[in-house]
Amino acid sequence: MKFVCNKDDILNEILYSMDFTSQRNSLSITSNVYLETSGGRLIIRATDQKLGFSTEIAVETLQAGKTTVFCEKLLNILRSLPDTKIDFSLEDGMLTIKPEEQNIDFKLRTIGADEFPSLENSESSSYFTIPQKSFTDMANQTMFAISEDETRYFLCGLYLERNASGMNMVATDGRRLSIVERTFEEDLPMFPSIIIPPKFFTELKKLSTDEGMLDLAITENILFAKIGNRTFYTTLIKGQYPNYRRVIPETQTYTCTMRIQDMLDALKRVSLLVENKAKRIFLDISESGVLLTSDESEVGEAKEIIACQYEGPDTKVSLNYTYLVNPLKVMEGEYFSISFTEPTRAMTVKPDSNKDYFHIIMPMQPNA
Amino acid sequence: MFHAAKTMMELEPVIFHVDMDAFYAAIEVLDNPSYAGTCLLIGGNSSRGVVATASYEARKYGIHSAMPMVQALRLCPHAVVVKPRMARYSQVSSQVMDILRQFSSDLQQISIDEAFLDMTGTRRLFGIPRQAGKILKERVKKETGLTISVGIGASRFIAKMASDYDKPDGLCRVSQGKEIAFIDAVGLQKLWGVGKVTQSLLAKHHIQTTKELRSYTMDSLQSLFGKSMGQFLYLACRGIDPGIFSGEAKSHSISTETTFEHDVTSLSILEQTLLSMSHEVMFRALEEKQIGRTVGIKVRLPDFTTYTLQATPQGTIYSAEQIYHLAKQLLLQKWHDGTPIRLIGVGLYQLYEGSRPLQEELFEDPYQKKRKIEQVVLALQKQGKQVFKAKNLETPTPSEK
Numbered sequence: 226m227k228f229v230c231n232k233d234d235i236l237n238e239i240l241y242s243m244d245f246t247s248q249r250n251s252l253s254i255t256s257n258v259y260l261e262t263s264g265g266r267l268i269i270r271a272t273d274q275k276l277g278f279s280t281e282i283a284v285e286t287l288q289a290g291k292t293t294v295f296c297e298k299l300l301n302i303l304r305s306l307p308d309t310k311i312d313f314s315l316e317d318g319m320l321t322i323k324p325e326e327q328n329i330d331f332k333l334r335t336i337g338a339d340e341f342p343s344l345e346n347s348e349s350s351s352y353f354t355i356p357q358k359s360f361t362d363m364a365n366q367t368m369f370a371i372s373e374d375e376t377r378y379f380l381c382g383l384y385l386e387r388n389a390s391g392m393n394m395v396a397t398d399g400r401r402l403s404i405v406e407r408t409f410e411e412d413l414p415m416f417p418s419i420i421i422p423p424k425f426f427t428e429l430k431k432l433s434t435d436e437g438m439l440d441l442a443i444t445e446n447i448l449f450a451k452i453g454n455r456t457f458y459t460t461l462i463k464g465q466y467p468n469y470r471r472v473i474p475e476t477q478t479y480t481c482t483m484r485i486q487d488m489l490d491a492l493k494r495v496s497l498l499v500e501n502k503a504k505r506i507f508l509d510i511s512e513s514g515v516l517l518t519s520d521e522s523e524v525g526e527a528k529e530i531i532a533c534q535y536e537g538p539d540t541k542v543s544l545n546y547t548y549l550v551n552p553l554k555v556m557e558g559e560y561f562s563i564s565f566t567e568p569t570r571a572m573t574v575k576p577d578s579n580k581d582y583f584h585i586i587m588p589m590q591p592n593a
Numbered sequence: 594m595f596h597a598a599k600t601m602m603e604l605e606p607v608i609f610h611v612d613m614d615a616f617y618a619a620i621e622v623l624d625n626p627s628y629a630g631t632c633l634l635i636g637g638n639s640s641r642g643v644v645a646t647a648s649y650e651a652r653k654y655g656i657h658s659a660m661p662m663v664q665a666l667r668l669c670p671h672a673v674v675v676k677p678r679m680a681r682y683s684q685v686s687s688q689v690m691d692i693l694r695q696f697s698s699d700l701q702q703i704s705i706d707e708a709f710l711d712m713t714g715t716r717r718l719f720g721i722p723r724q725a726g727k728i729l730k731e732r733v734k735k736e737t738g739l740t741i742s743v744g745i746g747a748s749r750f751i752a753k754m755a756s757d758y759d760k761p762d763g764l765c766r767v768s769q770g771k772e773i774a775f776i777d778a779v780g781l782q783k784l785w786g787v788g789k790v791t792q793s794l795l796a797k798h799h800i801q802t803t804k805e806l807r808s809y810t811m812d813s814l815q816s817l818f819g820k821s822m823g824q825f826l827y828l829a830c831r832g833i834d835p836g837i838f839s840g841e842a843k844s845h846s847i848s849t850e851t852t853f854e855h856d857v858t859s860l861s862i863l864e865q866t867l868l869s870m871s872h873e874v875m876f877r878a879l880e881e882k883q884i885g886r887t888v889g890i891k892v893r894l895p896d897f898t899t900y901t902l903q904a905t906p907q908g909t910i911y912s913a914e915q916i917y918h919l920a921k922q923l924l925l926q927k928w929h930d931g932t933p934i935r936l937i938g939v940g941l942y943q944l945y946e947g948s949r950p951l952q953e954e955l956f957e958d959p960y961q962k963k964r965k966i967e968q969v970v971l972a973l974q975k976q977g978k979q980v981f982k983a984k985n986l987e988t989p990t991p992s993e994k
Contacts, residue, residue, distance in 0.1 A: 472956060502945075
């Protein structure tokens, strides 16, 4: 195997590949990156057996062939090299990396390409196309509500389901829930509801070219995504997602509207004195304004009033302030509303502008 | 010179061991005076139930705690069996503990009906130890209607045996320097920590009295009885605290333990004991508004080898059943069928204020629901209502894991 390519071309792809290798053990084949060249192309693959990545770039193939090398070392070597064309050649199980016209010579031990696990594949016909931005935005509006409790592993991912005219994305940790119900103009096929590990979206964001399109293919166990020449996939979280519809209140009696920025600023200040484990704040909602208070503690207490539009009885609710901060930080528009029926029941948090997402927050026990 | 000597006198350690007399039975009599003077057995009356407490009248028939109920009823067929009301007991217990705390802030609660109180340096407040003990007994009697036995000594070990020496309604002080005489008076048969098995072991080596026991060196006792047991015997017969009750965290834990009168080898008795102790611990935690992060068990084998094991589940520990399940899992890690156990304990550790706000759940958490039920049971029982969770009293079936 022998090929020549620009440093930046290959470095970029190895950088992406790195995230898909298993980084625990340098002796494992899945810590390696797969390189295969023929006919002026270099195919690069990486997998940790859960996620997989495959891409190709144009190179000058001098001799077709394939091998695998320890991805992290290859990445560090490439990073250290000057910007120039680089010769790669495989001899006696060692991959030689040599920048042209330089006295630099790296040799990396390889593992045979035959030992590299085969990547999952999906028929190109099963892909459907949507705007990248729309899909990553759905994740942005919900991702923070994913559970971190591994005993409830099925809540540790984003739930994606087909709706009549598009897709719903849902995240919940059992205490708050965030949902986007998005309509797509593009034709979407029917697909089974799936639970997507959050790492998929971390990678999607890195690989995203923002304005472009995204091809998705969904099977029972795997979600495939394609952006340009790059294909990646994740195995899905298996398990029964709870019947989340049941916990979304159909109607709420009272609605209080506030400026998003007012609330964020006030939360930032009042939360300075909020006890760190429970993270509880109180909202005293009245027609004259919303009073935010921290619990009284040894350290002290904090109070702040913000303006609101509200008609209803004076109501005190207590909740984990991060459940408000997380969605408000990414909420569009100027105003948002908190709707409720009783201070001890689920509240609905919505952008005031006509958007397709909202959040359900369970309060804390008021006076325990 | 004189001044220094006086200070030394004042700092002589004074430990109270407070033991409530036939605690569960006494409360039942208090709440239902018609039980007075009867053979009262507290415990589950199913075929696998065990006696949690027996009244002094019942003890005359040879009934003791952890005895299978069936056997107890054979010994005393006319006994009255009452199901335990843990919530009520823990309420009274915390009432008593509150009184104790007024005598000294250094309180170590061993179980629902037992506590050590470090009264060192309180002479000016309450008078000499015996006088303080008398005031304490009167206060408890006046405020709760219950009698307690108080043992006073320079160590926990001596205090514990002293409370047992003059029971019920006792007050026994062993002054410093009189420990060996006290041990000899108690005798080898009643020496704390020396059960039937140890006694027969000792008899094999022709050791019948504490005096004879003292004639052996530490080394020879350890070679005869094993390291832990040998050391225990060597110290115990000299009236030196073998450290049985030390090492227990003073705060941030709620625990209880049961020493079996006869070593137990049956899983079903261990399960029952764990279950009732789990309820005791849970109700004490509810009463003190504490929530535990960690469940621990303590297992002591007949040779005094002691294990402690802990488990910290992901979520919150909400109910007695949860404690029981964790405790049982821990037990099964160390215990194999037929291994005799002399003591078993259950505790909640890493406690935090239960008054800390509880986050409500969107989806139902089965354990949280159970905690709520237990809170309701506690509230109702405080109003004097007789409420039981049927499941608490049933023997867990072997299939339940």
